[in-house]
């Protein structure tokens with residue numbers, strides 16, 4: 001029992017990926033990477049282990065209150081942290097990699113696995129695959145705008161355009177956030193007994209958490225609550241306005257969500273998320289899935305660099321998006337059609353196979369082979385199973401006189417042609433058949 005319980009505690013989310021899932025992953029990666037590269041974001045990679053030293057500053061700034069890093073003990077007895085977000089790795093590595101010497105803005109994207117323990121379930125380990133995008137050195141709204149545009153275009157490309165909602169909020173910068181917070185505290189203090197149990201508990205941790213309560217009675221009281229947008233300083237107002245204007249220009253619908261705060265995470269000033277709604281407009285609402293999150297990361301930047309660093313970032317939870325695409329049947333998982341099968345007869349032919357296959361590869365012809373099998377019958381069985389249009393057969397004689405047999409699988413018609421004419425011949429044949 002004791003052992004069972006322990007195993008359960010440490011069971012990681014299943015993120016094993018077999019080839020079928022990999023094909024889906026490749027599609028997702030492409031959908032996000034294409035617009036990112038168009039806007040000149042470049043891929044970078046960081047290790048999964050982080051030194052606790054690097055993470056201490058983030059923890060001190062309250063960035064790990066909601067998700068705590070997972071600690072592992074290595075053989076030296078030293079404790080290391082598992083990467084919690086690629087966005088923080090970028091900041092951790094900013095100085096070490098002398099990024100301050102490179103002309104800004106810096107534009108990066110990353111893809112990797114991240115780990116954390118939820119604040120309320122410290123013994124649990126959550127594992128995600130994340131696709132993240134980071135922009136450093138631009139203080140204006142263009143940073144958020146580009147990140148939003150890239151995510152939006154990717155969701156559209158994956159066929160989710162009509163079910164994705166973009167939610168955004170301005171939660172105040174270091175100079176204006178306290179005004180709203182203290183006003184909200186006063187508001188809650190005089191009414192706290194009318195709120196639900198969860199709200200009363202949340203109010204003790206952070207008062208903005210109360211704003212997200214779904215309870216009807218709580219919602220009603222909150223209608224009179226102070227609104228964060230009324231407390232923004234001129235810079236924050238202008239920033240938000242700039243982002244919204246861009247979104248309107250780009251035709252990206254948005255929802256200004258006054259209750260979105262990402263308290264205890266590494267986003268601040270401007271926060272946003274992309275949610276997926278399984279139900280269409282007018283249908284019974286179904287629970288939403290948060291597919292991506294993001295925002296300014298001023299506190300995180302300062303914690304890492306020691307002085308002001310204009311950072312904005314966004315992160316996609318790839319596994320959640322994968323599940324949505326699987327549920328929707330929007331997979332397109334079919335394997336790439338292979339039209340040509342390469343069969344060999346005799347050892348002499350086998351030895352000549354690789355140079356020929358390589359020629360086909362370089363010419364962009366997809367070929368399936370089965371060099372491990374020697375019987376022509378079992379090789380041709382494979383050709384039939386994958387529904388190849390053409391089988392190339394290299395026998396001993398052909399290997400010696402540099403020819404090859406080209407056989408049309410359906411009709412069984414075959415002819416022998418010189419190997420140096422093969423590519424041209426094949427291309428003509430495949431084009432005709434298509």
Ligand SMILES: [Zn+2]
Pocket residue numbers: 172173174175176177232233234235236237
């Ligand atoms: Zn402000």
Ligand SMILES: [Zn+2]
Pocket residue numbers: 195196197198199213214215218
């Ligand atoms: Zn409540």
